[in-house]
Amino acid sequence: MVIMDTNAYDDMLKTAFPAIRANEPVCTKSSHFQVPKNLLPAITHYIHTQPNLRGKLTLLWACDHRPSRDTYGLYYLFTLEASHHWMVLSTELTNTDRLFPSITPHIHAAQWYEREIRDMFGLIPQGHPDLRRLVRHEHWPKGTHPLRKDFPWNCVLGRQQGTYHFPHIEGEGVFEVPVGPIHAGIIEPGHFRFSVAGEPIMHLELRHFWKHRGVEKLFEQQPLTDAVSLAERVSGDTTVGHSLAYCQAVEALLHLDVPRRAKYLRSLFLELERLYNHLGDIGAMCNDTAYALAHAHCGRMKEQIMQLNDRLTGSRFLRGVIQVGGVPRDIENAQLVKIVEELNRIQSDFSEVGAIIFANASLTDRLETTGVLNEQTAWDHAVIGIVGRASGMNCDLRRDRPFAAYDELPVNVALYRYGDVRARLRVRGDEIHESIRLIRDIRRKIPDGPIACQPGSLPNPGDWTLSAVEGWRGEILYAVTAGEGGQIHRCKVRDPSFVNWPAIQWAVLGNIIPDFPLINKSFNLSYAGNDL
Amino acid sequence: MFRIIKKSLKIGVVTGRYPRAETPAIPIGAEVKEKAGLFKRSLTIREVDTGSCNACEMEMNALLNPVYDAERCGIHISASPRHADALVVTGPVAINMERALKDVYKQTPDPKIVIALGDCAINCGLFKGSYAVTGPVDRHIPVDLRISGCPPRPAEILEMLTELRKPTV
Ligand code: SF4
Numbered sequence: 001m002v003i004m005d006t007n008a009y010d011d012m013l014k015t016a017f018p019a020i021r022a023n024e025p026v027c028t029k030s031s032h033f034q035v036p037k038n039l040l041p042a043i044t045h046y047i048h049t050q051p052n053l054r055g056k057l058t059l060l061w062a063c064d065h066r067p068s069r070d071t072y073g074l075y076y077l078f079t080l081e082a083s084h085h086w087m088v089l090s091t092e093l094t095n096t097d098r099l100f101p102s103i104t105p106h107i108h109a110a111q112w113y114e115r116e117i118r119d120m121f122g123l124i125p126q127g128h129p130d131l132r133r134l135v136r137h138e139h140w141p142k143g144t145h146p147l148r149k150d151f152p153w154n155c156v157l158g159r160q161q162g163t164y165h166f167p168h169i170e171g172e173g174v175f176e177v178p179v180g181p182i183h184a185g186i187i188e189p190g191h192f193r194f195s196v197a198g199e200p201i202m203h204l205e206l207r208h209f210w211k212h213r214g215v216e217k218l219f220e221q222q223p224l225t226d227a228v229s230l231a232e233r234v235s236g237d238t239t240v241g242h243s244l245a246y247c248q249a250v251e252a253l254l255h256l257d258v259p260r261r262a263k264y265l266r267s268l269f270l271e272l273e274r275l276y277n278h279l280g281d282i283g284a285m286c287n288d289t290a291y292a293l294a295h296a297h298c299g300r301m302k303e304q305i306m307q308l309n310d311r312l313t314g315s316r317f318l319r320g321v322i323q324v325g326g327v328p329r330d331i332e333n334a335q336l337v338k339i340v341e342e343l344n345r346i347q348s349d350f351s352e353v354g355a356i357i358f359a360n361a362s363l364t365d366r367l368e369t370t371g372v373l374n375e376q377t378a379w380d381h382a383v384i385g386i387v388g389r390a391s392g393m394n395c396d397l398r399r400d401r402p403f404a405a406y407d408e409l410p411v412n413v414a415l416y417r418y419g420d421v422r423a424r425l426r427v428r429g430d431e432i433h434e435s436i437r438l439i440r441d442i443r444r445k446i447p448d449g450p451i452a453c454q455p456g457s458l459p460n461p462g463d464w465t466l467s468a469v470e471g472w473r474g475e476i477l478y479a480v481t482a483g484e485g486g487q488i489h490r491c492k493v494r495d496p497s498f499v500n501w502p503a504i505q506w507a508v509l510g511n512i513i514p515d516f517p518l519i520n521k522s523f524n525l526s527y528a529g530n531d532l
Numbered sequence: 533m534f535r536i537i538k539k540s541l542k543i544g545v546v547t548g549r550y551p552r553a554e555t556p557a558i559p560i561g562a563e564v565k566e567k568a569g570l571f572k573r574s575l576t577i578r579e580v581d582t583g584s585c586n587a588c589e590m591e592m593n594a595l596l597n598p599v600y601d602a603e604r605c606g607i608h609i610s611a612s613p614r615h616a617d618a619l620v621v622t623g624p625v626a627i628n629m630e631r632a633l634k635d636v637y638k639q640t641p642d643p644k645i646v647i648a649l650g651d652c653a654i655n656c657g658l659f660k661g662s663y664a665v666t667g668p669v670d671r672h673i674p675v676d677l678r679i680s681g682c683p684p685r686p687a688e689i690l691e692m693l694t695e696l697r698k699p700t701v
């Protein structure tokens with residue numbers, strides 16, 4: 001595959017489809033095309049399959065343009081495999097048009113996005129193979145589409161009777177095991193329905209969105225500069241990832257130039273967040289194989305980092321460390337030296353624990369070939385983050401589309417191909433070492449200077465932008481549209497969990513139910529970030 | 533084997549290595565303490581998440597790590613509400629979770645204590661008013677104890693739970 005320059009991609013697309021119109025790109029390293037809606041299936045298919053493009057569906061969202069225009073906009077974002085260039089396709093549904101062609105039949109990754117759009121906006125993806133409700137559970141009254149502009153954010157929903165249809169597998173000895181929404185451990189709610197014959201799982205159906213809190217609608221009630229605390233609470237364990245992605249979007253809309261020192265500190269916080277989560281996950285995965293020793297050691301190290309966070313910033317989850325325009329509090333260089341010293345100790349501690357963990361044959365036996373997500377399935381579902389990197393998807397935004405200070409902090413991306421639980425454990429292990437190395441790098445390279453700039457002018461209503469951050473789970477995306485008087489008109493939030501959840505349905509096939517908690521833990525996806 | 537023992541000796545005991553929390557400002561009501569007195573020095577908890585951002589869950593999980601080790605204070609986490617003495621509820625009650633919360637409450641044997649953990653569970657926090665949130669926990673089930681914070685630190689949770697079971701003088 002050859003990496004071509006931006007114009008070459010644009011020309012290719014324009015030659016193949018003369019009817020499309022190029023728009024102003026919304027951010028760097030991207031192109032934007034306005035396409036007629038009937039051409040959508042053909043163009044998306046072309047971008048997805050053309051060997052020189054190999055576009056991966058990264059985001060699909062809708063926006064109600066009222067009151068300024070009586071239209072709905074649909075946006076498709078593809079990331080080209082070789083160059084990580086972004087291709088945005090947009091189309092508009094005017095007047096009373098509520099139908100758009102589904103691309104799910106040839107791009108599998110679109111399936112949840114299109115169902116979500118149907119629920120939230122009442123737009124119908126024609127030809128979608130599965131039009132059951134997704135976010136709206138069966139008791140929501142017919143015709144409730146919360147993200148439409150004429151839907152009041154604080155209305156009280158009524159209730160109706162309804163049933164959700166699970167697909168049934170029939171045959172001798174096949175039975176169903178429903179689990180959830182409330183589970184046995186201290187974890188978030190979700191429903192899993194297994195069809196099994198004997199021990200092995202033949203089919204798994206997920207039912208999520210129990211925790212839907214209306215986050216995207218709540219964003220629309222806030223001014224652009226005030227919604228950082230809401231972004232922090234989309235998924236608590238990814239506080240920095242979400243607040244950073246949100247702030248970057250707002251900064252782009254307000255044309256703010258964040259000082260370099262602030263960018264370095266943002267990278268520092270993001271790596272600290274990655275560290276404590278990865279350490280916790282490794283412990284929890286070992287715990288699910290009943291290996292309590294590793295769990296205790298990892299839990300101890302995770303706690304050490306959370307206490308470090310608390311001492312540094314006053315919050316164990318790094319709440320309030322990022323603001324629009326920079327960071328609110330500086331971390332002195334002397335403190336940075338101390339952080340590095342503490343992390344060095346944790347690193348050698350972790351290396352010793354790692355040596356013990358990986359020398360344990362019965363653990364390896366349990367992890368290897370369990371919950372395999374193969375490369376093809378991962379590609380079809382556009383799987384990202386740790387799960388993707390364990391299945392051969394070579395993607396990491398810190399390297400591919402550098403943000404914060406990563407343009408000066410080269411990242412070595414951990415990559416494995418087996419796609420089993422062990423690979424996901426290894427990716428985390430490697431990333432722990434890499435994060436600590438990055439923090440040492442940050443300490444060395446961080447420049448002195450201001451840490452924040454003040455937001456000045458208001459954005460033009462209707463302007464929109466995209467922002468992406470590699471959180472510890474994977475790519476976090478925000479698509480933010482500015483409204484009148486500095487309000488948010490639309491804020492699309494995409495946690496990596498939303499993409500990776502459907503893939504788990506494939507990773508468990510052929511495994512036994514007792515291994516499901518282990519596989520689930522190795523994915524460790526957020527329910528809150530998914531359900532919004 | 534050697535390596536494991538060496539590591540354990542090198543690390544030593546980490547339990548209790550955390551900054552202490554202050555004693556709760558508002559004293560716990562007498563009737564709640566009386567109810568808690570029934571369970572003597574053990575308390576089995578079932579955690580229910582009705583729409584939190586998951587930070588509150590993480591802090592509950594942290595209670596079980598070797599640093600806080602809540603088991604040493606007689607606090608256990610049960611896998612089923614039927615074995616629980618207390619329910620710990622986190623998050624505002626999301627519309628899709630309302631029924632599940634009421635079911636869990638019914639399934640928990642009496643007498644039981646309901647603890648609302650975190651600002652969201654107490655007053656819906658930032659999610660107040662949303663179409664998808666049907667109110668704080670006490671709109672749906674009676675709440676005995678409130679632990680505020682966003683999220684409360686594990687030390688604070690532990691302090692409250694210990695305070696709850698101290699005999700009244
Ligand atoms: S109280 Fe705070 S930490 Fe707890 S669920 Fe609510 S937002 Fe999250």
